[in-house]
Amino acid sequence: MTTPDISHITGDDYAFIYEPAEDSFLLLDAIESELKFLHELRCTDINPRASLVTKATGDKNGVNLQPVTTDLVSGLLPRLNGQVDVLVFNPPYVVTPSDEVSNGGIEASWAGGTNGREVIDRLLPFVPQLLSDSGVFYMVVIKENKPKDIQDILSKSGFHMTVVINRRSGPEFLSVLKFSRT
Ligand SMILES: C[S@@+](CC[C@H](N)C(=O)[O-])C[C@H]1O[C@@H](n2cnc3c(N)ncnc32)[C@H](O)[C@@H]1O
Secondary structure, three states: OOOOOOOOOOOOHHHHOOOOOOOHHHHHHHHHOOOOOEEEOOOOOHHHHHHHHHHHHHHHHHOEOEEEEOOOHHHOOOOOOOEEEEEEEOOOEEEEOOOHOOOOOOOHHOEOHHOOOHHHHHHHHHHHHHHEEEEEEEEEEEHOOOOOHHHHHHHHHOEEEEEEEEEEEOEEEEEEEEEEOO
């Protein structure tokens, strides 16, 4: 996979949406190491401008993306129950006060609340519900998110965790976790 062309995204856009950073590129590296082909992608974001820019990035790079502006996966339920083969989440993972966890502005890009887990923990219950039998779930975390604790939560639903890739980026120790049914 070549690095996507994002030259169409302006400084004005970056006042409203997350500028791809080390975590974004780490996730791309992890997926590249795992998957040969991605023909069609639906992704979600709570920030409407992020959805618009994502669509434009797909168009610029010849990839059919169908962004859905919704809270986590709520706009996909129940239609896609048991039908998702690959679920990818680069969450707002930074440890912040709970009242900074936002509903769609630029702060939603990073503010994760207590342990950086408040948005992550809202998604976890939907993972077993959405994934197909052979479906896999990839997620970026930092060590403050307590990956072992996330592993324990999803193991109760029969998921096995592996670490696809680790990378230190300044003060952050980033990992991409992969969950699949045992
Ligand atoms: C770390 S940024 C990642 C952005 C981009 N996907 C990437 O990998 O570069 C986190 C993204 O999650 C979105 N987000 C935060 N809370 C959300 C929620 N409850 N539902 C859907 N998306 C959310 C933010 O708007 C932001 O675009």
